[in-house]
Amino acid sequence: EAGVAQSPRYKIIEKRQSVAFWCNPISGHATLYWYQQILGQGPKLLIQFQNNGVVDDSQLPKDRFSAERLKGVDSTLKIQPAKLEDSAVYLCASSPFGGNSPLHFGNGTRLTVT
């Protein structure tokens, strides 16, 4: 089974610029998550999709972050404008619908904002 694919692996931008990350979940997984992991901390949930609908975006800074999951498959996460404190690894994860099934993570995108 192919894993969760993310791109790019690394991105360096200046503050106030915009950036977008892409995620392709495991085929057939209805639930998709974006997590932010700041250095020295555990992953923090930004947004959760069930198919193409948002289940939880309570921790997404909506003034600068946006995410979409068109057709219930691929997803993009955008930051505009970026701040220095957005420097982190952005992890995408997916899981089958229902139950307490473990999340399958991609390798993440490391964002550095200068």
Place this chain on the structure above:
Amino acid sequence: DQQVKQNSPSLSVQEGRISILNCDYTNSMFDYFLWYKKYPAEGPTFLISISSIKDKNEDGRFTVFLNKSAKHLSLHIVPSQPGDSAVYFCAAGGSNFGNEKLTFGTGTRLTIIP
């Protein structure tokens, strides 16, 4: 408000000995718990889980123990192998239908000394 805590940032263990990683939580609504393992430049990978109806779950060299009254869980690895060197994250979730939101701890870096 750190609801899931891993108070030991790092741990070193001799190869062949037992590794014990600890995790404490504060939210009594959590009813399932997972351990993830993370190598550098990769996403976390699922290791083992436990439901609150159990107090122990075993999978090969890995055993997770849950003490609900103390709101504490631990991961035992025996015998420890060099390939076990990684960062280990404890995660907790509640069984709200359709919401598999996980809260992660800050991680413990385990180093196995050959």
